[in-house]
């Protein structure tokens with residue numbers, strides 16, 4: 001397809017009747033599909049066909065969904081634009097000269113373009129919410145442990161969750177109803193959610209709801225984004241919600257802490273890819289070390305290589321305390337900041353992304369600039385909290401997303417508030 005939203009197109013039919021009967025779903029290409037390529041956007045796994053389905057894929061099929069394809073993504077989820085994919089970038093359906101956001105850019109673009117009714121992405125530091133915001137659709141990152149990660153190819157285990165992308169809040173909530181709940185294959189899942197009714201929570205009844213606004217997450221955002229954000233807040237107040245200022249001073253360190261932790265976990269997770277069983281399949285000369293070094297250099301792209309190197313450095317003796325340990329301390333501070341804030345407010349609101357979708361090609365030369373675009377999304381991952389991005393109108397013809405973060409397992413609260421923004 002012209003947007004390059006899919007790496008593989010499929011028709012995998014689910015059970016005959018269920019809540020997703022007649023619904024098409026696109027699945028990010030780092031979520032395992034039995035016998036169907038699951039490339040993670042990487043040359044390393046270009047030929048990899050998993051021998052089993054991820055739990056969320058089993059859930060989709062049991063609910064009667066039809067999987068129409070595996071979607072394009074930044075290589076192993078490492079990026080905010082879907083440009084680091086080995087299979088080339090995805091275009092933003094709203095403006096094809098721009099990026100769709102990432103790393104689940106193919107999933108968001110497919111939904112925004114009407115190529116799938118619903119989609120699954122994964123969100124380690126914003127990868128569901130960023131593309132949802134840039135493509136003008138809804139994306140939800142669940143509380144850590146609400147949705148099984150069994151069959152999700154790991155980038156940074158302690159941070160990531162699979163989450164739904166949909167044209168509407170209700171659609172995202174319906175998909176969450178299908179995938180939420182404990183899984184014996186993933187020991188980090190929790191019981192919460194099994195009896196919840198997420199779709200039923202999308203009422204938009206915000207009378208009496210208190211919304212906290214952290215200045216730290218609006219300072220520095222593009223004026224056009226802030227204008228849409230303020231308009232959404234005014235709307236919420238008109239519907240009966242109260243907005244109050246809150247302080248999240250730790251969030252200033254969120255991006256730095258996130259990247260140290262994510263790269264450290266990635267360096268360990270990606271050590272398993274030796275290029276022997278999948279990928280370019282050998283053909284390299286030399287001893288053990290040389291062969292694997294050559295296979296890995298050949299199979300991984302620049303951004304993934306950079307992160308493995310930086311993550312290995314951050315974990316190495318002598319630097320561990322300086323980087324990894326400090327990042328963990330910052331992470332604990334972010335958690336504590338949110339805990340204290342949720343004693344006073346029901347949800348925390350901010351723009352999802354501080355900027356409008358960049359032009360294709362613009363972000364690749366300056367990785368640090370790309371990392372900074374994750375300033376507002378990474379705190380929820382560090383604190384393991386649920387967060388949703390909901391469209392809040394356009395600026396210069398480009399979509400702007402508002403992010404609502406809730407307390408642990410507070411999905412129903414953020415779904416309800418997001419429905420009010422949508423109205």
Ligand code: GLN
Pocket residue numbers: 076077078079080102103122123124125126127128155262374
């Ligand atoms: N942009 C962030 C990163 O590159 C988040 C990616 C993600 O959530 N997978 O790490």
